[in-house]
Amino acid sequence: MGMVMDDLISFVAVIEEASLTRAATTLCVTQSAISKRIRRLKGTLGAAVTSSAIL
Incomplete structure (x- = not known):
């Protein structure tokens, strides 16, 4: 749950x-830790969670 x-x-x-x-x-x-967390969230949700304009 923490991750x-x-x-x-x-x-x-x-x-x-x-x-x-x-x-x-x-x-x-x-910054790499933030990127890793966002990638992991995308994988967990199975969907794009951000706009490429932001990231």
Whole structure:
């Protein structure tokens, strides 16, 4: 459950910040960690969860 929650929190941060880099800074993680979480969320949901304009 923790990974799913982290993934959702990361997704919300990316949307709120409109930037992977700023979301990573806000969450005190690396940009690659945010990218990994978003990819994992996409796999979990089995659908695209973001716009390529944002990411």
